[in-house]
Amino acid sequence: MKDTRSSPRRPASGSPAASPPASEAPGLAARRAAAEAVLAVLETGHPLEETLERLTRGLEDRDRALARMIAATTLRRLGSLRALLKTLLERGIPDKARRVEVLILTGAAQILFMDVPDHAAVGTTVTLVGEQAATAGFKGLANAVLRRIAREGGAVLPDAADQPEWLVEGWTAAYGPARGEAISRALAQEAPLDLTARENPAALAEKLGGRLLPTGSIRLVEAGNVTALPGFAEGEWWVQDAAAALPARLLRPAAGMTIADLCAAPGGKTAQLAAAGARVVAVDRSGPRLRRLKANLARLNLSAEIVEADATRLNAGPFDGVLIDAPCSATGTIRRHPEVAWTKAPGDIASLADLQTRLLSHAADMVKPGGVLVYSTCSLEPEEGERQVAAFLERRPDFVRDPVTPGEGGIPAEWINAEGEVRTLPTHLPDEDPRFAGLDGFFAARLRRG
């Protein structure tokens, strides 16, 4: 029942993690950082990676990895861990002791889902509960709860979803009860590492000992430090989920085409378009994210014209192709970013859908007659995908769908809906070995201007 994957971090307002005192128990600083990261993510809504980066500064690589694993596992399984605490603690934990609750959750995550000795998980958690005067009074409680979890193992886990109810209900409504539940379960698994090759994916798969997927992505598991993998420094590949690699391919990029990538940073899709020989105008409104795009393209020895602008106001084109990889709730990426499930609220979907509508309406005018518009999101929510495109086609009769056909670019029929749009789910690409299974949830539609 132990799940050997994960990630972590801490509060926006907190101070940076200090190096642990020499006398501290091994792994204590990592566990402290993990709990602080979970607490911070839940309180501030900031991304886990960023929070962890700050909270694990000064720790050794091994401790950073442990902190990441504990925090990510806790967030990935938060629904069932919270349900478990509820069954074990009739009176709950007072609000003023949120830190205690999070520490117990991180301890439980280690016991139930990680390859950590139970005594280490219990001992370090109790030490962390005891180290602040405000929480020290809960040491006995933490000890009793975690010992019981260690004694009873996975059998204590209630049958509860790992994501908030409103999200699971939405997936059930959109995809049916059985699939909605399967999506929820699949999202609680850690994702494999997928790469896109600058050229010759088959050769790269062989070089890295990875699996070549039908769509041309290369899948690895337990890759460790990605920057140490062969070909990273030489710019032979970049990290990109197999589903995220599909939208750019729908444009059929080739030399001689000019394509605008309107929400481009950090540049995964820009790199695909440029590697295919297209002239690319990469637009994003975020300067810092464009700096990452620039660095990524430099490593890959690829080029694009970079424009910092709000794509809802930009005057440019017309282009042979326009890609809108729109900002979205990112619920399709919960396997990789487990905090997304807990930092988004229903109102976020409505406001993102409004921005997506404006992006689509404005971008449409940048497409040449006869040119192609690809709209994509890494969201499982139909409001950000299917419904967005249906409403756009109502407003713009000069556009029609250019349906994706099964087999195109290796895309199986199961990933294409009745309208010829790509709809991938975390339940797709099943595998006997769960470490190789799944895809990010993505939506992509190809539209042609008449």
Ligand SMILES: C[S@@+](CC[C@H](N)C(=O)[O-])C[C@H]1O[C@@H](n2cnc3c(N)ncnc32)[C@H](O)[C@@H]1O
């Ligand atoms: C889903 S991410 C894009 C990922 C990117 N296409 C890739 O493959 O690496 C969405 C991007 O849209 C950008 N964005 C959000 N609103 C925008 C706007 N109004 N104009 C331009 N870019 C915007 C964000 O800064 C973010 O970088």
